[in-house]
Amino acid sequence: MKKYFSILILAISMFSLSLFTDNSIEVNAASIGEYLPQPEEGWKRYDNTNPAIKYEGSWRHVTSTSPRYNNTESHSNVVNSSIEFYFVGTDLRIINTMANNRDSINYITIDGKKENYSDYSNNPLGDNHIVTYEKLNLENKLHHVKIEKKENSNTTYLVLDAIDVDGTLLSENEIPSGESISLDKNNLELFEGSSEKLTATVTPDTAKVIWSSSDKSIATVDQDGNVTAVREGEAIITAKIENTDIAATSTVIVKKLSNESSNAILSITLVNGITKEYDVTNNVLNDYLKWFDSAQGTSTFKFSKTISPYKKVTEYIVHDKIASFEIREY
Structure with a gap:
């Protein structure tokens, strides 16, 4: 009997030791719904x-x-x-x-x-x-x-x-103040159908910028910062650093071209410094704005002018020669 008792004690001891040496026994991390009175190691x-x-x-x-x-x-x-x-x-x-x-x-x-x-x-x-x-x-x-x-x-x-x-x-x-964002323009004034680009400066420069509009029925913005005026009104364009609350905004005011027969002075400055001015109707102005937004390179837009003693004069403006332009309604 003494011999059998000793063997039983030995067996229990070996089983207990195996609990500490058996590599197949794992301790699972806590999960949702489980009791965790103290943080786990590393937490x-x-x-x-x-x-x-x-x-x-x-x-x-x-x-x-x-x-x-x-x-x-x-x-x-x-x-x-x-x-x-x-x-x-x-x-x-x-x-x-x-x-x-x-x-x-x-x-x-x-x-x-x-x-x-x-x-x-x-x-x-x-x-x-x-x-x-x-x-x-x-x-x-x-x-x-x-x-x-x-x-x-x-x-x-x-x-x-x-x-x-x-x-x-x-x-x-x-909180580290290393992330920041700013826009090159705080305000934009656009005519319906026209576009303009906003440029965001971010720190660090690897940060991803997410663009959005407060009212897409008035002005839209793509993920490159290109703003397009849709209809008369006011919208806020927001540029936000992804996964943060760090943002910058620009207010866009969209104006309606008053009517089909009203006129404006379109002043175009070329890259060589020369300025060309054209007295245009809103129809012509709209056509020019649409062309300017969609064209590129050597694409041309023509303007008709009356210059004495000629019956008709047509001038062609090359897209990539335009430095800037200004619209003055009257």
């Missing part, structure tokens, strides 16, 4: 009271609320209340208590891309230290995060217990 946890976290709207910041992380929690039952923060890194987790008085839909926007997650559970006592949201494999750079309460209910809450990141939370005054 850092920031409590809801961290000054780098900005709260907007109506909030209660509660202390001595065991078993929350650091015994603190922030919550709001007012729609449009929000949480905002910046971090540098690639991975993000929201750590919260799930309960039946939590919102089932929270909006979270990371670098302009919106998703949603839930803190709701049917447990009235609450499940603590739960990963309620996770975003992995972001680009390793500065990220802007905003969480908003959108459920219009004063009986459920948007809450925050803690934030886990694999990098660092930054307060607003710690």
Whole structure:
């Protein structure tokens, strides 16, 4: 009997040792819905009271609320209340208590891309230290995060217990000021059907610029900054550095050509410094503007003039010889 007991002890010891030496046994990382009382290795946890976290709207910041992380929690039952923060890194987790008085839909926007997650559970006592949201494999750079309460209910809450990141939370005054954008023109005045290019200067010069118009029925813009006037009115053209809130704007005022028979002076300055002036109707002016926007190279536009003693004089303007032009209505 003593012999069999010794063999049993040996077998148990060998099995226990195999738990530490068997390479097939893996420890899985936490995922959404799982209990995570402390951050995993390589991550850092920031409590809801961290000054780098900005709260907007109506909030209660509660202390001595065991078993929350650091015994603190922030919550709001007012729609449009929000949480905002910046971090540098690639991975993000929201750590919260799930309960039946939590919102089932929270909006979270990371670098302009919106998703949603839930803190709701049917447990009235609450499940603590739960990963309620996770975003992995972001680009390793500065990220802007905003969480908003959108459920219009004063009986459920948007809450925050803690934030886990694999990098660092930054307060607003710690955010690098290396990115910037400006436009060469703050205002544009265009006639219907005409176009003009806006040029954006960005830092760093590798940053991608996204162009947009506040009203495409008045003025449109392509992704090269070419603005086209559509109809009379005013629109704002915005050039924004991709995945940031850094932007510059230009106000476009589109004017309507008054009528078919009214006249204007079209003053064209050529690259050699010579200026040509033509008294034109709006029909001719419209034709010229459309030609100028679509033509290139040695394409020509003709103007008819009356010069004594000649019956008719036709002048041709070559597109790539034009330095600038000016329109003076009268």
